[in-house]
Amino acid sequence: MSIAVSYTLRKAEPGALLRELDDVRVLIDVLTDDGDTVATGTDGTVVAVWNGGEAYDVEFPEPMGALATVKAANLARVGRSVPRARTIGRRLLRYPVARSFIPC
Numbered sequence: 001m002s003i004a005v006s007y008t009l010r011k012a013e014p015g016a017l018l019r020e021l022d023d024v025r026v027l028i029d030v031l032t033d034d035g036d037t038v039a040t041g042t043d044g045t046v047v048a049v050w051n052g053g054e055a056y057d058v059e060f061p062e063p064m065g066a067l068a069t070v071k072a073a074n075l076a077r078v079g080r081s082v083p084r085a086r087t088i089g090r091r092l093l094r095y096p097v098a099r100s101f102i103p104c
Helices: 003-009
Strands: 023-026 043-050 055-060 066-071 075-079 085-088 091-094
Antiparallel strands (some): 023 075, 043 055, 055 066
16 A cells, blocks of 8 residues: 555554645634734645544644644535655655655
8 A cells, every 4th residue: 555545544543534634724713822813715734633523733834834723614625635646766665764865
């Protein structure tokens, strides 16, 4: 089984509809931990799952690195992050590559 398939089938939190690194969109205005407002329709990335999927910590690009805890009912998944494999020459490399640095 490939790394991409096993990652896709993995469930970090039993019962959670979303998992870490999923791309999501907020369905309401939310308040960040710093007190800034993130507008409805803004995309972010799930960075933590709370209480089996009741709520999620979501990181937003604007304002820079903003974090907010958002209830599951206020999020919609727009994508799922799957590790990619790439080839260099004839060798197939899978991420993460811990043994050596490979420039892009």
